[in-house]
Each structure stands twice: as C-alpha cells, then as structure tokens.
Amino acid sequence: MEPVSIENKQNRFMQELVSPGDRLLMEAIREFVNREIMPIRREMEASTRGDFGLVEEVQQKLVDLGMQGSFLPPEYGGWNLTSALTTSLVAEEFGRGEPSCFAAIGSGTWALRPAVIAGNKAVLDEFAPRFKGDEPYIAxxxxxxxxxxxxxxxxxxxxxxxxxxxxxxxxxxxxxxxxxxxxxxxxxxxxxxxxxxxxxxxxxxxxxxxxxxxxxxxxxxxxxxxxxxxxxxxxxxxxxxxxxxxxxxxxxPGEDAVLLHDNLIFARLFSAGWSIGIAQGAFDEVLAFTSERSVAGKPIRQHTVASGILADIAIGIQVGRDAYVNAAYMFDHPETYGPRTSKQMLSRSSLAKVFCADTAVMVTNKAMELMGSYGYAADYNVEKYWRDNKIIQIWEGGGQLGRLDVARGCYDYDQFHENELYERMQEM
Ligand SMILES: Cc1cc2nc3c(=O)[nH]c(=O)nc-3n(C[C@H](O)[C@H](O)[C@H](O)COP(=O)(O)OP(=O)(O)OC[C@H]3O[C@@H](n4cnc5c(N)ncnc54)[C@H](O)[C@@H]3O)c2cc1C
Incomplete structure (x- = not known):
C-alpha cells in the first residue's frame, strides 16, 4: 500500500498569502533539505558528540546556496529577507529535516534584524560585508x-x-x-x-x-x-x-525596547513554523510506517482507533500551519493590521507559537505510540523529532509566559497590580 500524506503543496496554505518568490524559495529549501540533510541527519546528530564537522559542512553548503546574509538590504548584497512569513516557511522546511542545523543561519537573521530595521549605517557598514563572504559568518x-x-x-x-x-x-x-x-x-x-x-x-x-x-x-x-x-x-x-x-x-532609548519586542514576536512566529515542520516530519514517518505494518490482519492505519489518532495529528498540523501563516502575514502587513509590536500582534504570534509547539509535542508523542517500539527506535526519526521539538515549547517565554501574552491581546491583562508583589518588583 502506498503511503499517502495529506500534505499537498497546493493546499498547504492559502496561495494568496504566500508570494510566488516565497514559494520558489521554499521549493529550493525543500530540495536542499531532502538532498543534503535528510540522508545524513542521524549521522550528523551523532557526530556532535565528537566534533561539529558534518554540521559545518551543511552550514557551508547553506552559505554556498546564498542563505547567509539573505536578511540584508539589497544595497548590502542581501535579498531583504526579513519577512516573518518567509522566515517561518523556511523554518518549517528545516524543521521537517533537521531543525537545529537551521539555527546557525536563523540566529544570524534574528541578531541583525534590529540593525536592518533601524537602518543603523555604522553597524551595517562594519558587519554586513562579512555576511557576504564565502565562509560562514555566524551571529x-x-x-x-x-x-x-x-x-x-x-x-x-x-x-x-x-x-x-x-x-x-x-x-x-x-x-x-x-x-x-x-x-x-x-x-x-x-x-x-x-x-x-x-x-x-x-x-x-x-x-x-x-x-x-x-x-x-x-x-x-x-x-x-x-x-x-x-x-x-x-x-x-x-x-x-x-x-x-x-x-x-x-x-x-525607547527604540531598542520596541526592536526587542519586535524581535521576540518575530521569533515566536518562526518557532511556530519550526514546530509545524517537525510535526509534519513525524506525521510522514508514522503514515508510512502504519501503512506497511499490520496488526490483527490489516495495516495499523486501517484500524479505527489509529485513524482517529492520525486525524487528530492532521488537524493539529493544519490548524497550526494556518495559525502561523496568518499571524506572520499580519505581522508583515502593519499598514493593514496595525503596529507589529501591538498587544494584539504579540497575542497572535504567541497563540501560534504555543499552539504549534504543543501540537508538535502531541504529534511526536502519538506517532511514537502508533509505531510501538519502533517509534522509540532511533532509525525511524520520530524520537529525534520528539527531542528536538521540546525546547521550542520551552524557549521564548515557554508555554506559561506565552499564554499570558495571548491573554494580553484579549483583555487588559496586567501581571502586576499595585500590591505587595508589585512593591517588591519595584525594589528589584
Ligand atoms: C537550545 C536552546 C536555544 C536557546 N537559544 C537562545 C537564544 O538564541 N538566545 C537567548 O537569549 N536565549 C536562548 N535560549 C534560552 C531560552 O530562551 C530560555 O531558557 C527560556 O526563554 C526560558 O528561560 P529560563 O530557562 O531562564 O526559565 P525562567 O525564565 O526561569 O522560567 C521558568 C518557568 O517559569 C515560567 N514563567 C516565566 N515567566 C512566568 C510568569 N510571568 N508567570 C508564570 N510563569 C512564568 C516559564 O514558562 C518556565 O516554565 C535557548 C535555550 C535553549 C535550550
């Protein structure tokens, strides 16, 4: 029986939200991930117990692909790739393959974005050319x-x-x-x-x-x-x-705080994309496995109890993808949806990040169950997706601060009222 994934390039998200250029970029990244990362991802991870040679080889290939410094404005040789939607879609592609090797490049965008948005000529004149060399320049x-x-x-x-x-x-x-x-x-x-x-x-x-x-x-x-x-x-x-x-x-003064908050909202969006890529990778594995392996006389996925779990996985992935694509599109269009650092935008990006990270935890956990002991075995990658995703749930405020930030967009939530706790905080 052929493994079938509902993930279809045409219906993954509303085509109107994603520009033709972004779709071409995603195809190029997907092809790169399939060719250069998927075949060696386990070996690459294992090698980090010793040295990072294999990881660095992949990073060099990303530099050769032109990804390094892609966030720079054209006058500094970049592609102006500071869009939250583009970055999140790219993160999804890497999440499906090997999430952590994207970090070296992704963190460069995250670190330089404030200078690019502020148009800080001193910083860009000094450091931008270094991102355009032939070797990795890491931020x-x-x-x-x-x-x-x-x-x-x-x-x-x-x-x-x-x-x-x-x-x-x-x-x-x-x-x-x-x-x-x-x-x-x-x-x-x-x-x-x-x-x-x-x-x-x-x-x-x-x-x-x-x-x-x-x-x-x-x-x-x-x-x-x-x-x-x-x-x-x-x-x-x-x-x-x-x-x-x-x-x-x-x-x-003041502007750096706005840039910090802007960066944190941006990061929650691309973390959401990362998690959905991880969840999609685990879904692909479990769909293939449960079509091949039979229990009680038929493939696992043809049992009602399994199909319900697979449906929950599909629901989580698609709803999560819709949430991050929509929120990232809104972030990229402040002329329509208001300031990028508004409480509403913080709330939308946090909602996407919390939901997508929790979904990927659920998906990897359930995929592992459906695969029995093979889900727990390194050969099938699900245990790696499970380990890799957990930190996305924890970082950038974790699920707790993330939820407080969702609430901020819904009503006048204020963590500190004029009480004893507030007084203590003032003295900190
Ligand atoms: C692989 C990896 C990569 C990372 N990359 C970066 C990076 O690039 N840059 C960087 O600066 N950091 C990075 N971090 C750090 C990460 O972002 C922080 O560890 C994370 O934000 C949580 O901070 P903390 O560990 O100090 O936990 P704490 O801040 O101590 O929080 C502990 C717990 O309290 C909860 N909590 C927090 N605030 C509240 C609240 N107001 N009310 C109720 N509960 C609350 C949290 O959700 C959490 O459960 C990385 C961490 C890892 C593991």
Missing part, C-alpha cells in the same frame, strides 16, 4: 541571563529583568554582565547583547549592542549538553568591561 542574539530568560521577555518587567549593564563612557559603551543559553554561543563572530543602561529608566533603559569577537573582556564558558537540538551550540559567556563604539547600539 547570536544574546538575551537570556543566569537569573532568567522569561523576566527579560515579560513586557510588564520593563527591562528590570536585564542585569547586564551598559554604561556610556565617552564614545564607547562599557558592558558588564553574563549571558546563558544563546544559540551559537562560543562559535559566533558577532553578538547582539541585550543590556540595561539604567533599570530606573524602564523601557528607555533597554539597550541592544553589537559586540564582535574577539573583544577584550568578552570570555566564554562551556557548551551545554542537551537532550535534543544537538546540531546547534549553546553556552555561557561574560562581559568584563567590554568596550565597543557607541554607534553599535541598535537604535536608541
């Missing part, structure tokens, strides 16, 4: 700190969760503090560091500053050992009186 968006990630993302905290300090000394920023977990830690050439100039200033104190490697006082700790997402590297690093030119701040 990192460094926000999470030892004291927590969600407190930095939480709008109500107004920057109070950021303990990395930046002080202006003449024409230079002096940075002190520490970061943990950013993707591409320790292997990046350029870091966008989320800092605070003065916690009393609220959002005006939030400063995002570019720091290249090497810079005196900027030192790295160790790489983390993780359950999944093994083809990307995360670790910790610290800043001890690190000095960079003052022009390397993304924009300025």
């Amino acid at each position: 990192c968006f460094a926000m999470t700190e030892p004291s927590g990630g969600c407190n930095i993302e939480n709008l109500d905290m107004k920057g109070k969760g950021i303990q990395t300090r930046a002080e202006l000394d003449g024409d230079e920023w002096v940075i002190n503090g520490a970061k943990v977990w950013p993707t591409n830690s320790g292997i990046s050439d350029l870091y966008l560091v989320v800092c605070n100039t003065d916690p009393e200033l609220g959002d005006d104190g939030i400063a995002m500053i570019y720091v290249p490697v090497p810079t005196p006082g900027f030192t790295f700790g160790r790489f983390e050992d993780k359950v999944g997402f093994r083809c990307s590297r995360e670790g910790d690093f610290s800043f001890d009186n690190v000095r960079v030119p003052k022009e390397w701040r993304a924009a300025g």
Whole structure:
C-alpha cells in the first residue's frame, strides 16, 4: 500500500498569502533539505558528540546556496529577507529535516534584524560585508541571563529583568554582565547583547549592542549538553568591561525596547513554523510506517482507533500551519493590521507559537505510540523529532509566559497590580 500524506503543496496554505518568490524559495529549501540533510541527519546528530564537522559542512553548503546574509538590504548584497512569513516557511522546511542545523543561519537573521530595521549605517557598514563572504559568518542574539530568560521577555518587567549593564563612557559603551543559553554561543563572530543602561529608566533603559569577537573582556564558558537540538551550540559567556563604539547600539532609548519586542514576536512566529515542520516530519514517518505494518490482519492505519489518532495529528498540523501563516502575514502587513509590536500582534504570534509547539509535542508523542517500539527506535526519526521539538515549547517565554501574552491581546491583562508583589518588583 502506498503511503499517502495529506500534505499537498497546493493546499498547504492559502496561495494568496504566500508570494510566488516565497514559494520558489521554499521549493529550493525543500530540495536542499531532502538532498543534503535528510540522508545524513542521524549521522550528523551523532557526530556532535565528537566534533561539529558534518554540521559545518551543511552550514557551508547553506552559505554556498546564498542563505547567509539573505536578511540584508539589497544595497548590502542581501535579498531583504526579513519577512516573518518567509522566515517561518523556511523554518518549517528545516524543521521537517533537521531543525537545529537551521539555527546557525536563523540566529544570524534574528541578531541583525534590529540593525536592518533601524537602518543603523555604522553597524551595517562594519558587519554586513562579512555576511557576504564565502565562509560562514555566524551571529547570536544574546538575551537570556543566569537569573532568567522569561523576566527579560515579560513586557510588564520593563527591562528590570536585564542585569547586564551598559554604561556610556565617552564614545564607547562599557558592558558588564553574563549571558546563558544563546544559540551559537562560543562559535559566533558577532553578538547582539541585550543590556540595561539604567533599570530606573524602564523601557528607555533597554539597550541592544553589537559586540564582535574577539573583544577584550568578552570570555566564554562551556557548551551545554542537551537532550535534543544537538546540531546547534549553546553556552555561557561574560562581559568584563567590554568596550565597543557607541554607534553599535541598535537604535536608541525607547527604540531598542520596541526592536526587542519586535524581535521576540518575530521569533515566536518562526518557532511556530519550526514546530509545524517537525510535526509534519513525524506525521510522514508514522503514515508510512502504519501503512506497511499490520496488526490483527490489516495495516495499523486501517484500524479505527489509529485513524482517529492520525486525524487528530492532521488537524493539529493544519490548524497550526494556518495559525502561523496568518499571524506572520499580519505581522508583515502593519499598514493593514496595525503596529507589529501591538498587544494584539504579540497575542497572535504567541497563540501560534504555543499552539504549534504543543501540537508538535502531541504529534511526536502519538506517532511514537502508533509505531510501538519502533517509534522509540532511533532509525525511524520520530524520537529525534520528539527531542528536538521540546525546547521550542520551552524557549521564548515557554508555554506559561506565552499564554499570558495571548491573554494580553484579549483583555487588559496586567501581571502586576499595585500590591505587595508589585512593591517588591519595584525594589528589584
Ligand atoms: C537550545 C536552546 C536555544 C536557546 N537559544 C537562545 C537564544 O538564541 N538566545 C537567548 O537569549 N536565549 C536562548 N535560549 C534560552 C531560552 O530562551 C530560555 O531558557 C527560556 O526563554 C526560558 O528561560 P529560563 O530557562 O531562564 O526559565 P525562567 O525564565 O526561569 O522560567 C521558568 C518557568 O517559569 C515560567 N514563567 C516565566 N515567566 C512566568 C510568569 N510571568 N508567570 C508564570 N510563569 C512564568 C516559564 O514558562 C518556565 O516554565 C535557548 C535555550 C535553549 C535550550
């Protein structure tokens, strides 16, 4: 019996929302993933216990494909690929293949986006050409700190969760503090560091500053050992009186806070796409397996109990895809749907991210069940999809802050009321 997937290129999403250029790009990425990543993904993941040679070979091929620096404006040699929809669709394609090897490229977009949106000529003149070389030039968006990630993302905290300090000394920023977990830690050439100039200033104190490697006082700790997402590297690093030119701040007081929130909303959208790609990959595996293997005299998927589970999987994937495609389209069209950093937009992107990540957890879990012990075996990839997706559910505020942010778009939700907790927060 032929394995049949309901995933059809023509009916995956409303064609009107996705430009012909984006569809061509997705086809090219899909073809690249099928050819260069799918055949070696398990070997590539296993090799990260030793070195990252195979991962780096794939990254080099992505550079050769022209993906590096694709987010830059045309005058800097890029394709202006800062659209949330395009990035999310690309993330879905990588999610289906090997989610974590996309991180090296994806984080570059995430880190440079604020400078591109702000039109920061000093940063772009200095660093953009390096993204257009023939070799990987890797960037990192460094926000999470030892004291927590969600407190930095939480709008109500107004920057109070950021303990990395930046002080202006003449024409230079002096940075002190520490970061943990950013993707591409320790292997990046350029870091966008989320800092605070003065916690009393609220959002005006939030400063995002570019720091290249090497810079005196900027030192790295160790790489983390993780359950999944093994083809990307995360670790910790610290800043001890690190000095960079003052022009390397993304924009300025108030503007950096908006750019930070814009980046976080953008990231939730492409995380949603990533998760749907993972869920689709697991669905393809379980559809094929349950068509081949029989129990009680017929293929597993011809049993009513299994078809109900497969239908739930299909429902989750398609509803999730519709949610992220629609939300990303809205984000890309502020002229129609309002400011990209509005509470409504935060709510829509968080809704998509929470739903898609939870769906992929459900899908990989159920696919594994339907495949019996083979679902648990490395050869069938579902266990890898399961491990890789879990972090998408956890990062960018996790399901908890994500849900608070969904509520913000529905009513005047405010986490901190004028009570004892609020007083304590003011003293932090
Ligand atoms: C593979 C990987 C890649 C990563 N990449 C990056 C990166 O590129 N850049 C970067 O800066 N960071 C990155 N991170 C870090 C990640 O984004 C954070 O770890 C994550 O946002 C959660 O922060 P935390 O671990 O400090 O948890 P905490 O902030 O301590 O949260 C702990 C728990 O509390 C819940 N919670 C949080 N706030 C509230 C609230 N207000 N009310 C109720 N519950 C709440 C959370 O949902 C969570 O369940 C990465 C992490 C991993 C593992």
